[in-house]
Amino acid sequence: MTWTSGKITLAPMGMNCKKMRLLQAEEADFFLDGIQELYHVIEQDPALAVSREVVRYGRLKSYLVRALSIMPFLFHFRINLKHREQVNFSAMISGDFRLMLPYVFFSRQNYIYMHDAWPRFQSWIFPMLNFFNIRYVFFSSKQVWQDHLEKDPQSTCKSMWLPEALHASEYHFESYENKTIDVLEFGRMYQEYHDLIQMPLAHAGKNHQYRKQNLPVLYPDKPSFVQALAQTKIVICVPSDVTHPERAEYISTMTLRYLQAMASKCLIVGLMPSDMGELFDYTPILEIEMHRAADQLLEIIQNYEMYFPLIERNHQEVLLKHQWIHRWAIMKQKIEEVHE
Structure with missing residues (x-):
């Protein structure tokens, strides 16, 4: 990326990254100004072909995430399906991985912007990043990012601190x-x-x-x-x-x-x-x-x-x-x- 008088010019992505799916919860559960504004910015990126998928929360999704959170041994069972070159991106509150289901099982190109990963949830949020094939997670809190580095140093998911913003x-x-x-x-x-x-x-x-x-x-x-x-x-x-x-x-x-x-x-x-x-x-x-x-x-x-x-x-x-x-x-x- 380049800076000119405080403005950013976005560098074009590689050809394999051009197709991006934004995952969001149903509107009733999703009225968060920051997330909507971020998605609007991504959708306006001329280098990408962006689609937005409204994800419905079914009982099976909720059960899977709940089971993983209380039975850590399940992390040893990885679901490996045929992978496609689809980039999935979700901005989520805490560890609401239901947003990523079932898409994460069909792609290794999964990315998250995460708010509110409070300490009491981190024992299952951090391992789930690996389980769900998340390549990169962007934490809105610096302290949460530091927790990820310290508590899960062998994580296959890369991470960084990226503060909230607006449009x-x-x-x-x-x-x-x-x-x-x-x-x-x-x-x-x-x-x-x-x-x-x-x-x-x-x-x-x-x-x-x-x-x-x-x-x-x-x-x-x-x-x-x-x-x-x-x-x-x-x-x-x-x-x-x-x-x-x-x-x-x-x-x-x-x-x-x-x-x-x-x-x-x-x-x-x-x-x-x-x-x-x-x-x-x-x-x-x-x-x-x-x-x-x-x-x-x-x-x-x-x-x-x-x-x-x-x-x-x-x-x-x-x-x-x-x-x-x-x-x-x-x-x-x-x-x-x-x-x-």
Whole structure:
């Protein structure tokens, strides 16, 4: 790949790699902005003939994955069928290998982009990569990638850390003077922090948007979510190891919400994931001051123009370095390197 003024020109793949199948779950189970945006970028690659396959989850698939996860001795039984030169690619949450079935048994060219491979699942996720003929896995978390290297050093599946990204053209922003939402909390709630800021912001008459307990989601669809982001001054972003330590344990990673806020020219107030410091050569967020949580936010809102330079710098960083076109260029190169 080559870089020109912050843009990537994708090198053409070898002839055997041109046919690629993107595997996705049924839409009801698949509404994940980052995955959809990545697939759209891959589909726009002129060097590839891309098809998208919606995979249905049957009982047999679920039983097979569940049996493998609780009976490790089954990994010794490898299914060898006639292999074709079809490249299969799936972006998945944790170890949902049902997405790859039955396609992985008919090809040795299988690749995964994986989110949320939490430590308690790794004892069966890592061996399944070998069992299912996965050639390369791209982990969204650096710590998970390091776990793979340390816990499964003999793995036949290559791996690397490749952070989440977005497709910036799917987001927009209002001018600073037209932003009407003062503080937005979306996604996972940092309840301890929320309890400190909710009443003071309300008493100060600030527009504070967050998911109410009686509602399953804050915004019903992506367009309304994107519009809300465009109108927001401050977004609260906290990694999963803080909001849900029982699930994430020690995994602290930059998620899509940080980049979505930056692409929409919102100021981020929160806590910085451990791997985010390697992605930015400056501090892109304002760290939460828990001892004065509400006062800190009110002061930021009062002096919001002071943070315009940081907001603009974050926006440029996302455009130049953290879009799916940048990540896909790397994935494409790695697939080419290991392709037979």
